[in-house]
Structures are given as structure tokens and as C-alpha cells.
Amino acid sequence: MKIRSLLLGSLAAAGLSTGGAYAADLGVLTSLDVCDALGLSGLTISSDTNCLQITGEVKYKFIWGDYSNTDIRINTAADDGDVTFISGDGFNDWDSRFDAWIRFAATADSDFGPAKAILKLKQVSQSVITDETSWSNGSSTSGVILDEAYVSIGDATVIMAGKKGSLMKKGEDEPLNWLGLFNSEDVDLGVSWGPHVALGDGGHVIQVVSDLGNGVSIGAGLEKLDNDDPQEAGTAVGVISYAGEGIAAHLTVAAAGVLDGEVESWGAHAGFAGTFDNFKVVLAGAFGHDDLAPSDYWNVLASASATFDMFTLAGSVEAINDSLYDETDYGAGVSLSATVSEGVTVNVGGRWYQANIYDAGADNYQVAASVSAAVTETIIVTGEVGFVRDRWDDLVYGSAKLAWAPGGGYTSSVKGTVTSTEDRDVGYKIESEFKKTFE
Numbered sequence: 001m002k003i004r005s006l007l008l009g010s011l012a013a014a015g016l017s018t019g020g021a022y023a024a025d026l027g028v029l030t031s032l033d034v035c036d037a038l039g040l041s042g043l044t045i046s047s048d049t050n051c052l053q054i055t056g057e058v059k060y061k062f063i064w065g066d067y068s069n070t071d072i073r074i075n076t077a078a079d080d081g082d083v084t085f086i087s088g089d090g091f092n093d094w095d096s097r098f099d100a101w102i103r104f105a106a107t108a109d110s111d112f113g114p115a116k117a118i119l120k121l122k123q124v125s126q127s128v129i130t131d132e133t134s135w136s137n138g139s140s141t142s143g144v145i146l147d148e149a150y151v152s153i154g155d156a157t158v159i160m161a162g163k164k165g166s167l168m169k170k171g172e173d174e175p176l177n178w179l180g181l182f183n184s185e186d187v188d189l190g191v192s193w194g195p196h197v198a199l200g201d202g203g204h205v206i207q208v209v210s211d212l213g214n215g216v217s218i219g220a221g222l223e224k225l226d227n228d229d230p231q232e233a234g235t236a237v238g239v240i241s242y243a244g245e246g247i248a249a250h251l252t253v254a255a256a257g258v259l260d261g262e263v264e265s266w267g268a269h270a271g272f273a274g275t276f277d278n279f280k281v282v283l284a285g286a287f288g289h290d291d292l293a294p295s296d297y298w299n300v301l302a303s304a305s306a307t308f309d310m311f312t313l314a315g316s317v318e319a320i321n322d323s324l325y326d327e328t329d330y331g332a333g334v335s336l337s338a339t340v341s342e343g344v345t346v347n348v349g350g351r352w353y354q355a356n357i358y359d360a361g362a363d364n365y366q367v368a369a370s371v372s373a374a375v376t377e378t379i380i381v382t383g384e385v386g387f388v389r390d391r392w393d394d395l396v397y398g399s400a401k402l403a404w405a406p407g408g409g410y411t412s413s414v415k416g417t418v419t420s421t422e423d424r425d426v427g428y429k430i431e432s433e434f435k436k437t438f439e
Helices: 003-018 020-030 182-186
Strands: 044-046 051-066 069-074 083-087 093-108 115-130 134-136 145-154 157-164 203-213 216-223 235-244 247-256 265-276 279-290 295-308 311-322 327-341 344-355 362-374 379-389 394-407 410-420 427-438
Touching: 083 182, 083 394, 083 410, 083 427, 182 311, 182 327, 182 344
Parallel strands: none
Antiparallel strands: 044 051, 051 093, 051 427, 069 083, 093 115, 115 134, 115 145, 145 157, 157 203, 203 216, 216 235, 235 247, 247 265, 265 279, 279 295, 295 311, 311 327, 327 344, 344 362, 362 379, 379 394, 394 410, 410 427
16 A cells, blocks of 8 residues: 555544544645556656656566577578477577666656656676577577657657657458468467568657547657668658557658658558457558568568357468569468366367468468466466477477466466477477566
8 A cells, every 4th residue: 555545544544533624635645646546556756846767677587408409490581590499409409588677757747747857777787508508699689678768748748758669550461260370370460561671660769749639649759769770760650540349540651861861761560459259350461561672572471260159260471572572482280279167268270371482482380279278367377389390390399387476466377398300309398487577
């Protein structure tokens, strides 16, 4: 309980016991807390004029096993690392990493709406050992860094400037089938404007967003103003989005290199997600153009699911074209999910990908089945088995995961995976993660 709540409660009791005059003054007392006046809650510290909100997260992850061999891979058009599956090479590997961040948001009232200053500190420390000899620091930051530092003002219309993330919206594009799609997985579950288009986002920014009402909002900004490449410095971003009545949709357009007056690359990303009774639909597309490659790249995705009593059927398709290679890749996936009893869910699915752009028309596929059971209200156990085929090899795998979420913003999990291929050692991987968030 907050100290001020206890004090105000005591004052309220005193006011009620000594007459209405004291009680009438309580409205003045409660209005002195600027956090309540601004409608802000959570972990807060208040002064006469400002409310300071504090949020953060600490996460630790440790991985151990023989998993560095990733020769089993699907060469997707996105070329963003491809989708890989582990196998062994006879030497152990491990990875120790922690992520921590803390964010301070200081808010005060103004004639134009809430005025804010945002500071976010972040640190990532990672040590990666490959084949018992090779070391790297992975994604480590150089100590604690200032991840965000910007000011904003406004209510229905908000003006922001400083160091922060992008306005770009890239959601409403995730496939609905259980395993997803291969190229979609490679671009973080969705569609993209391709590997050739350099559209830097976030960083040093000036942005404006406005809520037009009825679920419609628009935004515009200049981002990546700190890019040290004159040909790519300054990304102009425009966004329009809608959310309401079971529908979410957006259109994002961006152009890079606007500061020197010549646009070398630009792209667009659109997504639609709708829920209609027992049916869900996702439609998404992205296009990217780059003068230097030169290349035009497009990526489209469609997905639908239907729920009937205890069963959910889902299917998805994707297509990707890269004019640099004059080829088109295709992918598809289907799944059946069933709640067989309270807290127990079974998933069966498969996905296929024809890699024409980077892999000469190779057909790749994966089939898998899983069972997830809620052992208690806070513990979920999941088991999965599957088969993967790339252009050259087959792989069989099995995994088991235990996830624990006792509340209080704390979650943890441990997962073990074993794989087997004809020409490689058995691969194995144990992943553990512990996380606590606060706000």
C-alpha cells in the first residue's frame, strides 16, 4: 500500500468523525497527487508538478549442449539468417546472457497536454562459447547505454523528439497456423520489404502522431537522423492505422536518404487482421525498392483459421519475389489444434517452402506434433516431435519444455531439444530462462 493512501485514509476517517467541513476539504488533498490527476499508475514517485513512472525488466538466459552445427537450413528469400535446425559436431557449446533495462517517464501537465521526458537505460552482457574453444561477446552492449532519451508533448496529437524507437507499424501480418511459415519466421513472423532495402529506423527522430477518433490514427516523422552514411541518412516515415470492432489494419510507407535530397530506397508495409465470430483472417503485403542493387522486392501473405467447438483449423500461404534474381519463392502451412480436455491442447501441423531464389528450386518441409498440458495453474509442460527436410538432409527432433509463471511479473522456463541426422552427431540443447518485469 502506498504511504499517501494510508495517510489519505486516516484523514478521511478523521474528516468523517469531525464533520462535513473536513470531509469537503479531502478533494483538495487528493488532487495534490499529480500522478492521480494525470491518470498515471504503477510504480510512481510524485512531486508538486511531475509524476515519475518507473518500469523495468531483468532477464537471464543460459544455453548448453552440442548445437552449433546448423547445416540443416531453409534458404529463405529474406536472407536474414535463414531458418536453421541444430545438429551436433562432437564439441560442446554454451551461451550465458543477461538483459536488463529500466525506464523513467517524467510527466507534467501543460496547456497542450501531458509533457514527458523519457529516459531508458539498457545493458546486455553475453558470453558465447562455440565448440569449446571459440569465444564471442554476442550481442553485448558496451556497459550501460542510453537506449532512449526523448521528450514528448500532447494528448490527441503528440510531438516527440530525441532518441527513440520507430513509428513504423509492421504488425497484422503473422500467420495463424501453428508452425507458421518459413520466410515469415525469418523476418520475425510476418512480411518484409526485403534484404536489399536499407530503411534505417528509430535512432534520432522527430515524430508526430495524432488520434483522429473512431479508431483511426496517423503518424509522420523523420528517423535515423544520426545515420553517418549520407546516402541513407534520414528516413521519412508515414503511418495510418485503424483498430476497433474486431479489426486491426495499417499502412506504413518509408523512404531513406531524404536529407541529401535523393531517395535511393523506399518501402511499404500493410497488414489486416480481422475476427468474425469463429473465423480469423490475416492479409499482409510489403514492397521494397532499392536503386543501388537495383532491386524490386515484394512479399505477400494470407492466413485464415476457423474454430469449431474443440477444434481449430488454420492455413497460410506466402510468396516472395526478388527482381535481382528474377525468381519467386512460395510457402504454405496448415495445422489442426484441439483442446482434448481442460488444460490439454494438441497441435498437428506442417509447412512447405520452395526456395527458388537462393536454392535452385529446392523443396523444404517440416511436419510436427505437440502436446501442451497445464499441470497446475502456474506450470505448463509442452512436448514436441517433428521431422525436417531441406535440400540435402533429413532431421528428426524432439523437445520438452516446462514453463512456470507464479505471478508477480516473474516467469521462468527450461527446454531440452534433441536432434538426429544421418551424417552428423546427435545434437542436443538445454535452454533455461528467468525473467522479472516491474511497473
